[in-house]
Amino acid sequence: MGKHIKILEFALSSLWRRKYKNLGIIMVFTLIVMTLSSILLLTYSFKREAFAILKGAPELIIQKIRAGRHDFIPLSYTKKIREVPGVGKVIPRLWGYYYDISTGGNYTVLGTFRGIKNSINVLKGKFIRHGESGVCVIGKGISQARFAEIGDRIPIKGADGKFHSFRIKGIFGADSNIITNDLIIINPEDFKSLFGIENNIFTDIVVQVYNPSEINNVAARIKALFPDTRPITKKEILRTYDTLFDWRSGLVLTMFAGALLAFVILAWDKATAMNAEEKKEIGILKAIGWETSDIMELKFWEGFVISSLSFLTGLIGGYIHIFFFGASIFSPALKGWSVIYPDFHLMPYINPYQIAVLLFLTVIPYMAATIVPSWKASITDPDVIMRG
Amino acid sequence: MILHPGIIALLTGALIEVALLIYSSYIGLVIIMRWNANSSTEEQLSLERKTYLVSTIMSFVLAFSILSTLLFIYTVDGMHRLFTGAMCATGSLNANPVGWYALYMKISIFFLASIWIAVNYIDQRTEDSPLVKKKFILLLCITPFLFSDIYLQFRYFLGLKPNIITSCCGSLFSKEGGGMAGGLSGLPTHPMEYIFFSSIFIYVFIACVSLFSSKGFIKYLTGLMAIVLFIISLASIISFISLYFYEIPTHHCPFDILQGHYNYIGYPLYISLFGGTVFGILTGVGEGLKKSRLLTIQINNLQRKWTITSIALITIFALICIYPMIFSSFTLEGY
Amino acid sequence: MNTIIKTENVTKVLNRGRPNEVRPVRDVSMEISKGETVVLKGPSGSGKTSLLSLVGCMNRPTSGKIIVKGKDVAKLPERFLNLIRRNTFGFIFQQLNLINGISVKENIMLPLYPTGSGFPELKKRAENIMDKLGITHRKHFPVQGLSGGEQQRVAIARALINNPDIILADEPTAHLDTKLSGDLINIMKLLKEEGKTIVIATHDPLIYERDFIDRMIEMRDGKII
């Protein structure tokens, strides 16, 4: 035990004596860890936020499909769906997107007078009531983008080309605000007149199923009943998200394979290229009684210290980058992630699994790359220093 | 299915490991052919020095096999949502049974690498390096395992088709489920408890006897019993031990106990079981290596320590298993 | 007579079979008794350093026997050679070979790091030796700042920390002026009084003409004459 501590101690002092030489590899190592950890942290928190949204989402949604495209679904469908065994409530929904030219944002517009699960408690002001016309509840993102407060009016351009204005009754102010950030809620009647939608058709239908294990059966029955519909189960959405996010981060990681390889080669090279001073030191150690395995242990500790230091710094760097600076370095590359809005604060989150994945991608290749060079150094003949 | 961060990590690691091991095997082959302890040539010296490299690589392989087993289980666990019916790692493994073989392979590598390191340890502490050829033949035997490991992992991850309807611990590890795993959890709990505790008792007894006896066969028996106990213990974890930790009579998952939700109790549980088994097996393996006087002296010393460590670890393992049975209100009466 | 080192027909061949084959040591048989102080004398290239490193378990001979304290070390694997070297020999080299950037005390304790002895033990030994050699007041100084004489003492202290029975010195005065050489010789005498066996390879008359030398072994072309 004492032996390992003494060798570790010597490794530390030996690193310190060559700090400028080691700084290079530590910096590159840190950068690699920081980049990879940023990718992982970002995708994981997106995934988590997405799941948080979906937590309140309905177990089963029925859409109508026409010519392979999503179409409005007639109210008449609900009656028959209600008769399918195992089905509880059947709720038709009205929602859509609105592109706001003035802010350049894409808003989700929801036509309902019922509250939204999990978010009603973070509402400032009041929710809209049944039959109340010309009022709305908006998300924090919209309120900030348009500098609109409760009582202000928000103009929305309708299908008729004219602006309809809505008085703000309430604003959602959740911390993690992806759910409600871009949301505008208005009454169903307003929704229809705004977008010029006929009566008795809806965007989709939410179906409640009593027994969760029956969902697939119910979906199949509805599909058989109405061949022009597409039942979407929450499980399916979750699965799609899972694959999508994993695939995305995997893809990005693979794109960094080249950088990783370059790093491994650099590590190998650095470990091989010892200057005369270092070679002499190892020669001295061998001559005064250090054994080959002791030198290998010394080299192992050096690698260990370098990797732990770089790994921790890189990980903390990545964490700060993602959660405190909103992934600012990545943001140009992230435009394609359309679900994310201009201003988002991800909830800080990190788990041991991500750390393990990072270790496998950085520390293990580094350690492996330094095994052979360390061994080469450690088999120095003990008597070399006797012949100048 | 390959572009998952965890899978990329696992396969990267496995490729590195295989590359290192191919190199070691090459060294091993040269050593087996050219080793001559009586020669003072420079070639002999360089071969001697290469054994250091190989032993470092094997330590790396051992450490890696432990880490990669954990990462594998976690990755597989995180993927369960992709498969209809899967609720934990067990479900994902069932989605493509090759995954189970990959896991068995990893466990075998762990045991083999530990044995190699022990043999190397003995060899390096004996002046005439009597076990050199043996240990490098063993090394050459380990290499195919690593190849299989990486091959099976590829096969498993490539073969995963999301949306496969799989059975999970609920159904698969339940009495109705078929296959070996189903059979394990279907084992009647009470007899299984008796078998488990009596085999622990028998093992500890035999190991204690072997401490005081100089008879070879009892040491071999200790090694053999360690393997038997290992298998019985895994079966028991699935059959009833896990149930006490989960406090759900139908949840037979051997992996969920590794999660924070169950206070990571799986780690001490498996560490003590695997450790106890390794040292038990070593007691037997060591006996088989007592081929010369010097070796016998070396091994006698170590064997004692190994056996004591094994007894201690298995006792800890047993205590961890017993703990919830005594202190939790959950009972298996009637299941 | 109490033999501590004995060689029988020791030969070292380097690069065997190649055009640059050399035989620095040829068929050397000799005996050194416990407590003896011996000088290995010979012209440059005669094989003194090579013989010293064979006897000191730095490497293995191509053939022959080397018996150190009754044990044949000629065929031992490196790690056992190292063990014997660490427990039996103290080396004083031609160059000082100190590690720059670390303190006097650390340099002196360095050989004991891999032995696993506890820190208090290391400290006690290092302090004893520093006292004996009069460098205690410099113990926290980085070695590169010391005077030549002080550095010399540090190197000797490092050779003595494992309390060796045999001290091997290879041209210890080659880089020293007359005064420092005199100091070194005084230390050697002290060690001789303590009963250590000393083997010095040198062609410096300053050493081999002193009366504390018991015996001279002369070498030429790798052979003892």
Ligand SMILES: Nc1ncnc2c1ncn2[C@@H]1O[C@H](COP(=O)(O)OP(=O)(O)OP(=O)(O)O)[C@@H](O)[C@H]1O
């Ligand atoms: N590693 C080596 N490679 C090639 N030649 C060597 C090697 N080691 C020693 N020799 C040769 O062996 C011979 C003996 O060398 P050695 O250093 O033992 O002599 P020495 O008596 O110590 O000389 P000096 O007084 O110059 O130190 C020399 O000719 C030297 O060139």
Ligand SMILES: [Mg+2]
């Ligand atoms: Mg010389």
